[in-house]
Amino acid sequence: MAGTGKTVAISEWLRCAARSGSVSAIGWVSLSEEHNDIGVFWGSLLASLELPELPESAAHAAERPWKGAELIADSFARLDGSPLVVLDNVHAIYNPVVLAGLAHLLERLPGHATIVVSSRFRPAIPWHQLDLAGVLVRAGPEDLAFTRVEVQALLDASGVQVEDAELDLILEISSGWPAIVRMTAQLLAAAEDNSRALTSVVASGHSVISDFLAGELLSSVSTEHRDFLTLTAVPDEFDTALATELAGTSASRLLSEVLDLQFPFVSTRSDGDETYRYHPLMRAYLRSELVRALGSDGVRRIELRAGHWYLNLRTPVAAIRHLLASDDRYGLYRGLLDLGPKAVLGPDAGMFLKTLDEAPVEVADDPWVHLLRSIHGIECGAMADADAFLQAASGRPSAICPPDLFDRLHCAVTIDLRTRFGENVPVYALPAAVADHREIEAYVAVQQAKLMLPPIGHNRVKHQLLIAVSRADYARCPAPHLEALTLLALLDGAHDQFVSMGIRALAAVRAATAAGIGNNADVVRCVVMCRYFHFLTGTQAPEQVETSFALSTGADGMLTPLAGWDWHALSALVMFPDSECKSQAARDIAEATKAALASPGAHPLLAPTVPLAIQALIAAHEYELAQRIVQIATTILGHCPEFSVASAMIEIADGRVRHCPQLLDAALSHPALRLVGGIQAHILRAVVAADAGQDERVLGNLESAIALAEPQHLVHPFLSLDRAVPLLDAYVGRFGRHDAFVDRIRTRPDAVHLSTNIALTPAERRVLQHLASPQSTQEIADTLCVSVNTVKTHLRGIYLKLGATSRRDAISAARVAGLL
Structure with a gap:
């Protein structure tokens, strides 16, 4: 070049x-x-x-x-x-x-x-x-090509001072092309107004730029090839099919000949097809040549052809951009009707709506466009904007959309917005479905499932959500697909099916990543649910699942969590074990929990997590703050059995256990007690019984807690509650078919045993593992391929370190210490 x-x-x-x-x-x-x-x-x-x-x-x-x-x-x-x-x-x-x-x-x-x-x-x-x-x-x-630093150095050497935004513009229009950067520097050095000079460069209207492009790159190109270049400069990029649409049946031959001439296209591959782009300044120059050759009306006809081609290809942003430039109102209305829902429910929604900013007032103010903007506001978490656009879309007919289709989508958006505000929405009788609008039907199916969530059975709601997933998948519509997967995961979590919740949440995160969806409330919820599952099961979350604290601007202009305070609190909670400053992290959890309790529409997952928040505060010795959180939760949400469990935690941590049996018995007898709360209550009852010397009650409650935890692989309640692991150590080998699960908890590196400072040598540990077996000392020596005297030497070391005088005492002490 x-x-x-x-x-x-x-x-x-x-x-x-x-x-x-x-x-x-x-x-x-x-x-x-x-x-x-x-x-x-x-x-x-x-x-x-x-x-x-x-x-x-x-x-x-x-x-x-x-x-x-x-x-x-x-x-x-x-x-x-x-x-x-x-x-x-x-x-x-x-x-x-x-x-x-x-x-x-x-x-x-x-x-x-x-x-x-x-x-x-x-x-x-x-x-x-x-x-x-x-x-x-x-x-x-x-x-x-010049880098940003090199462009800045050239401008400095030319005595040109530019703002960061102007430097970005120079890089954008030049792509680091040294000759263009050098010419731009010369123009700016001679200009009084940088902004005006850069506008001239962008438009390729400056004679210096035009002469360079025409003289150096286009002078040797034939008229036929030049016509091809000007026509294909209308779209941002083109392939052979679009070139044929714009330049006629000879386009394939002309493209091949231009490529043989080594014309400096930027070539890329997309889904196996070769696409071509011009340098921004080259494209601007070729478009100006096209205007001179065909006039404004001729260029609009080419824009219309490009718009219809993208419309048939169902590419919303490019279609609307060209249809707007063509000034064809019928084509624009058809594009907004057919592709508008697909655009706002896809990853390019922001770019699509930004393109509509250039639309005529009567188009931009149409209720259909306001309805599309309301959907986008909901997806971005900008609820105040979404509500304002929904109000603007109400009460007047649309020139773009037929009434029956408009009313159906309007009802669905209303359901979506009101449920996200936490309001009780009456069951809507939605207008009948309209054919050939797959994206709308996928979105409607999700909203219909939301109406079923509180009163209707779990299986019927799940069936409706699976229908929504199927429709969204068929329509290739990522936003409803993601929301339906998110609701399925939430439904599983609300019914204590944590394994299924984790699997669905991870699938949703991966689907969002594949669709290019990033800053989205549903993505945040799925990430937090996935992390919550791994938090409860004590497993490592996949690398692509990173806890997010994404924020959005609320109606009052303040930054608020994108997915709501309840999810922000849960996110902070699952990150607590990895936090460096436990005290500050616990206070952050308390503030987030208070904000979540005060916010409307807090999700049902929140109440069972209150005891987990209390555990974090107890770990940071914030007993008064923990008690205050329980009082606030009880005042706002009423009596929940999990709050009784949280109160019992505080009393035990503070050394006051008199009311604990009543609190825990009341919680366990409550039909609304959730799985995690039930496990915690049984562990706490075992702790209270151990203090009272009630051996059978200790074992019974531990067995109940383990029986609840094992099907969902929930190890966190045992690892996070003081004395849970030592009690498992004390009763090891007495849990029957649950022994393997108990051993998995006890042998975890983060399990805190009663005595963890007993340092056995590797050889002593090997002997200790055989000590609990029926083998004699000689048989242990034979198994380890050492002499019996060596085994006896190791046994003396083991007895001494464990403070034991017999084999039986050594085995008991080793279990208490978590060594067996």
């Missing part, structure tokens, strides 16, 4: 190479039209290194490319040191004989010699063969 700084870069490199002595001889050949004669080409190559011309007998043979290449390679081989030749302007060579000779020379070049090929476009040489041979080093326009 012209103006990329090839010659300057090569010259500077040669200067450094000569200074370091890494090259012995340097030749430079500036190629031109005359070098399409192979004899002239070979002669210039030899002369550049002051090599003798080929003898007359060999000169005739050298007209054959492969023979000439051999002769030149032999001449190079006779040179000492490291000779180097620069072939500049190789794009001037079009004779296939000369190009074939150069290709043969590059293949046969001696190892101590180097040839640098400099060209605006890639010459027709089999580069892949040289690449496979490992002798090729490439440097393209992207390698020579």
Whole structure:
């Protein structure tokens, strides 16, 4: 590409190479039209290194490319040191004989010699063969493009001061193209107003830019090819199909010919198809040429063709952008009706609505557009904006959407918004479904499931949500698909099916990642649910599941958690074990919990997590704050059995256990007690019974807690409650079919045993593992392949460290200490 700084870069490199002595001889050949004669080409190559011309007998043979290449390679081989030749302007060579000779020379070049090929476009040489041979080093326009730092340095050297936003604009319009950056710096140095000068550059209306593009890149292009270039500059990018739509049936041939001319397209692959883009300034120049050639009406016709092509391809942003530019109201209305729901329920919703900012007032103010903006506001967590747009969409007909379809979507958006506000929504009788609107039906199915959530059975709600998942998947509509998966995970969590909740939440996170959905409340909820599952089961969350504290701006202008305070509190809770400052982390959990309790529509998952929040506060010795949280929760949500469990935790931690049995009995007899709360209550009853010396009650409550925890693999309640693990140690081996699960809890590295400072040697640990078996001392020695005296020595060390005098006492002490 012209103006990329090839010659300057090569010259500077040669200067450094000569200074370091890494090259012995340097030749430079500036190629031109005359070098399409192979004899002239070979002669210039030899002369550049002051090599003798080929003898007359060999000169005739050298007209054959492969023979000439051999002769030149032999001449190079006779040179000492490291000779180097620069072939500049190789794009001037079009004779296939000369190009074939150069290709043969590059293949046969001696190892101590180097040839640098400099060209605006890639010459027709089999580069892949040289690449496979490992002798090729490439440097393209992207390698020579200026970085942000280099652009700033050039502007500083030119005496030009720019703001950060102006520097960003220069980088955007130039893509680091050195010639354009240099010209822009010169224009800004001579201009009084940077903003006005940059506007001129962006429009490619400045004569300096236009002359460079026309003279350096377009002067050698035929009229037919130039027409093709101007027509395909209308869209942001194009492939063969779109080029055919815009430039006619000859587009495929013209594209191939332009590519053969090595025109500087930016080429990319998308879903297996090759797409092409112009440099921003080149595209702006070609579009200005198109306006001069066809006039404004002609350009609008091309825009309309592009818009309909994207409309049929169901690509919302590009379709609406071109339909707006075409000024065709019918096409624009059709695009907004057919593709609007797909756009706002997809990852490109923000870009789609930003495109609509350029729409005429009567289009932008249509109720259908307001309804689309309301959906986007809900998806982004901007509930105040969503409510305002919904109000603006109400009470008047739409010129874009038929009444029956508009009313159906309006009802669904109302349900969505009101349920997210935590309001009780009456059961709507939605208008009948309208065919050919898959995205709308997927969205409606999710909202219908929301209406069923409180009063209707678990299985019917799950069935409706699975229907919504199926419809969203069929419509390839990521937002309803994600929301339905999120609600399924929530439903499982609300019914204490934590394994299923974790699996569904992880599936939703992965689906959101695949769809390109990032800053979304449902994504945050699924991430937190996934982390909560791993928190309860004591397992490691996948790498892609990172706890998020995403924020959004509320109606009062204050930053609030994107998914709500209840999810923010749960997120802080699952991160508590990894926090460095437990005291501050506990206070943060308390503040988030208070905010969640005060917010409308707190999710049912919140009440069972209050005891977990109390545990965090107890761990930080914040007893008064913990008691205050329980009082606030009881005042706002009424009496929940989990709050009795939390109160019992506080009393036990504070050494006051008189009311604990009544609190725990009341909680366990309550039908609304959830699974985690039930496990905690049984563990706490075991602790109280242990203090009272009631051995059978201790074992009974531990068995009940384990029986509840094992099906869902919930180990956290045992690891987080003081004395739970020591009690398991004391009763180890007495849990029957649950022994394996108990051992899994006890042997975890984060399990806190009554005595964890007993340091046994590895050999003593091996002997101790066999001590609980029926084996005799001699049999243990035989199993370990050591002498019986060695085993006895280790036993003396074990007894001493455990304070035991017999094998039975040693086994009991080892279990209490968590060593067995």
